[in-house]
Amino acid sequence: MQDRHAFFLAHRLNRRGGRLRRRRRARGVEAKTEKVFGLAGVPGVLGLGPAVAVALVVGYLGERTVQIVRRGNSADARRNRVGLDAGDPACLRRVHLRGMLRDAIRALLVTVFGLALAEVVRRWLPLDLRGAVLVGTVAVGAAFAVAAAGALRLVGRGGGRAWLAAGLVIGAAWVMAR
Amino acid sequence: MKRGMLATWARTLIVQASWNYDRMVGIGVAYAMEPLLRDLPGGRTNGRYAAALKRVAGFFNAHPYLTGMAAGALARVEYDGVPEAQADRLRRALIGPLGSVGDQLVWAGWLPMSVAVGLIVAVLVSVPAGVVSLLILYNVLHLGLRSWGLAAGWRAGIGVAGQLAGRVMHGGLRFSAAAAPFAIGVALPLVASWLLADFGGSERLGAGVVGLVGLLLARVLAPTLSGVRLGLLFLGTAILAAWLWR
Numbered sequence: 001m002q003d004r005h006a007f008f009l010a011h012r013l014n015r016r017g018g019r020l021r022r023r024r025r026a027r028g029v030e031a032k033t034e035k036v037f038g039l040a041g042v043p044g045v046l047g048l049g050p051a052v053a054v055a056l057v058v059g060y061l062g063e064r065t066v067q068i069v070r071r072g073n074s075a076d077a078r079r080n081r082v083g084l085d086a087g088d089p090a091c092l093r094r095v096h097l098r099g100m101l102r103d104a105i106r107a108l109l110v111t112v113f114g115l116a117l118a119e120v121v122r123r124w125l126p127l128d129l130r131g132a133v134l135v136g137t138v139a140v141g142a143a144f145a146v147a148a149a150g151a152l153r154l155v156g157r158g159g160g161r162a163w164l165a166a167g168l169v170i171g172a173a174w175v176m177a178r
Numbered sequence: 179m180k181r182g183m184l185a186t187w188a189r190t191l192i193v194q195a196s197w198n199y200d201r202m203v204g205i206g207v208a209y210a211m212e213p214l215l216r217d218l219p220g221g222r223t224n225g226r227y228a229a230a231l232k233r234v235a236g237f238f239n240a241h242p243y244l245t246g247m248a249a250g251a252l253a254r255v256e257y258d259g260v261p262e263a264q265a266d267r268l269r270r271a272l273i274g275p276l277g278s279v280g281d282q283l284v285w286a287g288w289l290p291m292s293v294a295v296g297l298i299v300a301v302l303v304s305v306p307a308g309v310v311s312l313l314i315l316y317n318v319l320h321l322g323l324r325s326w327g328l329a330a331g332w333r334a335g336i337g338v339a340g341q342l343a344g345r346v347m348h349g350g351l352r353f354s355a356a357a358a359p360f361a362i363g364v365a366l367p368l369v370a371s372w373l374l375a376d377f378g379g380s381e382r383l384g385a386g387v388v389g390l391v392g393l394l395l396a397r398v399l400a401p402t403l404s405g406v407r408l409g410l411l412f413l414g415t416a417i418l419a420a421w422l423w424r
Contacts (some may be wrong), residue, residue: 049417050417052413053409053413056406056409060407060410063406070198071199073196073198074198074199076196077198077200077201077205085232085236086228086232087227087229087232087233087235088231089231092205092208092209092231092235095196095205096195096205099195099196099197099198099205100192100195100196126424127417127420127421127424128420128424130420130423131419131420131423133381134384134416134420134423135413135417137381137385138384138385138412138416139413139416140373140374140377140389141384141385141389141392141412142388142389142412142413143373144366144370144385144389144392145389145390145391145392145393145395145396145408146392146396146408147366147369148366148389148393149393149396149400150290150362150405151359151363151366152397153400154286154290154358154359158355159355164359167359167361167362167363168363168364168367169363170363171363171364171366171367171368175368
């Protein structure tokens with residue numbers, strides 16, 4: 001929380017200090033906050049946007065690669081049709097364990113890719129303060145959109161709407177009371 | 179406890195490893211129930227042992243947490259000497275209910291509720307506490323449902339449908355149908371206020387506009403535009419804009 005406060009204080013000072021920066025620029029002094037920086041060590045909400053982006057890419061990749069594994073399992077099951085249709089337990093075990101191995105390799109590759117992508121983003125994604133605020137703001141807005149759309153889809157047209165409304169009222173009252 | 183029950187329970191944890199488009203979870207369920215069939219009279223040389231594996235390894239589908247119930251019930255009918263045609267009808271009849279009840283109970287009920295509770299704890303206590311409470315809460319039902327399903331399936335055998343329509347499942351479905359939307363409703367304003375706490379007026383307005391546009395898009399373009407795709411679209415655009423804007 002301290003980091004988030006420190007960042008936003010810096011951001012507001014940065015905006016309010018535009019005139020000062022222009023003077024500095026005129027003097028040829030590069031203002032520190034205008035340097036393009038990688039996202040290493042960027043605190044709180046500033047790091048939120050790129051972190052969510054990396055998580056979404058990894059999630060999407062996971063979703064797609066599961067289909068590749070399942071196609072591999074289908075081909076394996078077709079190749080071993082005779083054994084499976086005879087109820088051969090050894091054949092059953094082999095097909096099942098091969099499927100598990102495929103999934104383990106997939107999980108390993110997706111994890112390694114995710115970690116590498118996070119490192120690349122952390123080191124080399126060049127965003128200035130303004131850009132990082134923009135990405136953080138969009139990340140929060142998109143999260144609200146996805147959560148609200150998911151909640152509406154979940155409750156449908158049934159009695160769940162009343163429960164959702166009751167929860168929203170209690171949640172809002174809780175926020176106001178804090 | 180029936181010998182092989184623990185091995186079957188453990189195997190149901192990896193039941194989806196061989197999921198495929200031809201037989202779906204059939205091979206996984208056959209692999210899971212195999213330890214329960216070893217004690218059939220005549221053992222592995224008994225024709226029913228191979229016949230049961232063959233039947234289940236064909237097309238079969240169910241919610242993964244309820245595959246234990248199918249494995250228990252289908253193994254029990256082999257012990258009870260139920261005619262093969264009737265055992266096969268039971269297998270086919272279980273596919274729909276085990277899928278829909280599981281989806282309703284877990285994916286549309288317990289999972290969103292656990293996530294919402296985890297978020298509330300994260301806001302009110304700390305982020306690690308939120309993660310831990312989510313994992314504990316979710317897995318209490320997850321592991322409990324697997325254990326109850328296997329035991330109930332083995333107990334009921336051919337009458338397993340009675341367990342699905344029984345008090346436990348009925349109460350669980352009613353509870354999760356109310357608790358999930360309520361918990362999400364409480365979590366949404368709390369998380370929103372937490373995330374926006376340090377935002378200035380323009381950032382709050384921006385997040386609100388992005389949220390509304392995203393909600394409209396998600397409603398109009400569902401199910402093509404999933405949550406992941408919407409997030410990727412928005413964040414990709416924002417990163418590109420921020421990079422060009424430097």
